[in-house]
Amino acid sequence: MTVVTRDIHAGYKGRPVLRGVSFAAEAGRLTVILGPNGAGKSTLLRVLAGLHRPDRGYAIIAGLRIPGASTREIARRVGYVPQMQQGRPLLTVIEYVAMSRVVARGSWRLRDDDLEEAYRALQLLGIEHLAGRVLSELSGGQRQLVSIAQALAKRPQVHLLDEPTSALDIRNQHMLLDLLREIARREKVTIVAVLHDITLAANYADDIIVMRDGTIVACGPPQEVLDEKLVSTVYGVNARIVELDGWRTVLVRAPGRSRLARGGSREQRQTSTV
Numbered sequence: 234m235t236v237v238t239r240d241i242h243a244g245y246k247g248r249p250v251l252r253g254v255s256f257a258a259e260a261g262r263l264t265v266i267l268g269p270n271g272a273g274k275s276t277l278l279r280v281l282a283g284l285h286r287p288d289r290g291y292a293i294i295a296g297l298r299i300p301g302a303s304t305r306e307i308a309r310r311v312g313y314v315p316q317m318q319q320g321r322p323l324l325t326v327i328e329y330v331a332m333s334r335v336v337a338r339g340s341w342r343l344r345d346d347d348l349e350e351a352y353r354a355l356q357l358l359g360i361e362h363l364a365g366r367v368l369s370e371l372s373g374g375q376r377q378l379v380s381i382a383q384a385l386a387k388r389p390q391v392h393l394l395d396e397p398t399s400a401l402d403i404r405n406q407h408m409l410l411d412l413l414r415e416i417a418r419r420e421k422v423t424i425v426a427v428l429h430d431i432t433l434a435a436n437y438a439d440d441i442i443v444m445r446d447g448t449i450v451a452c453g454p455p456q457e458v459l460d461e462k463l464v465s466t467v468y469g470v471n472a473r474i475v476e477l478d479g480w481r482t483v484l485v486r487a488p489g490r491s492r493l494a495r496g497g498s499r500e501q502r503q504t505s506t507v
């Protein structure tokens with residue numbers, strides 16, 4: 234097990250957000266964290282990345298204890314991709330991706346293997362054609378893929394990805410999750426990703442962790458723990474899970490909206506997949 238947390242409590246200016254979070258994410262598996270807005274998912278990833286000090290409890294990540302380990306040690310072994318990545322607008326994509334390796338080494342010298350690994354990461358994501366482009370010229374989705382490439386190029390033991398699909402088109406969402414699952418298995422690394430798309434989580438995650446109000450309300454393989462009752466309770470929606478050709482799709486309808494419906498057809502139009 235590469236990521237273990239024990240009874241983590243954390244908050245901001247005395248306001249509690251995480252209230253006793255304990256879980257384990259295993260190497261070789263893709264673990265997806267789900268939960269409504271404000272549940273504490275990003276705060277949990279920031280604690281694991283060593284960027285937010287917990288008030289109580291601890292984590293062991295890639296052999297490092299948090300709190301305790303230095304941010305440099307963590308950066309060397311852990312690839313953290315936050316929701317909003319600032320980036321350096323004047324760098325080219327290949328320079329930016331390669332820089333993550335240089336910084337993790339605590340050096341300022343770019344080596345050939347930094348560029349080789351950076352190019353490999355861009356290839357994995359199918360964006361090697363962007364290598365010579367300047368960051369400020371990229372679209373939102375391209376920038377998101379470049380941020381993920383930066384983490385992949387470091388070849389860390391653990392990846393922490395905060396909503397890595399939020400700016401991606403449907404094809405790239407599936408490409409990325411397929412790739413992450415493959416990397417987890419092939420390289421025996423631990424990948425923890427926050428997602429809002431429950432259907433993607435249901436089909437790609439090896440394990441899910443469902444959070445609400447700063448606590449974990451369910452965890453385990455999605456086929457064992459993800460059901461209509463859980464989705465309905467956690468998100469406050471009416472949920473249906475349908476399975477077609479082995480693919481599980483989560484359909485939801487916000488309960489408040491059904492009051493607007495005139496007959497059944499309006500309700501059906503308001504049904505969406507997540």
Ligand SMILES: Nc1ncnc2c1ncn2[C@@H]1O[C@H](COP(=O)(O)OP(=O)(O)OP(=O)(O)O)[C@@H](O)[C@H]1O
Pocket residue numbers: 245250268269270271272273274275276277
């Ligand atoms: N820097 C901060 N200062 C104060 N409060 C914060 C800060 N960051 C987050 N919070 C609060 O902590 C709570 C949890 O936020 P967090 O970003 O961890 O939730 P989340 O589950 O990732 O939500 P989302 O799905 O909307 O991204 C929220 O109530 C939020 O307002």
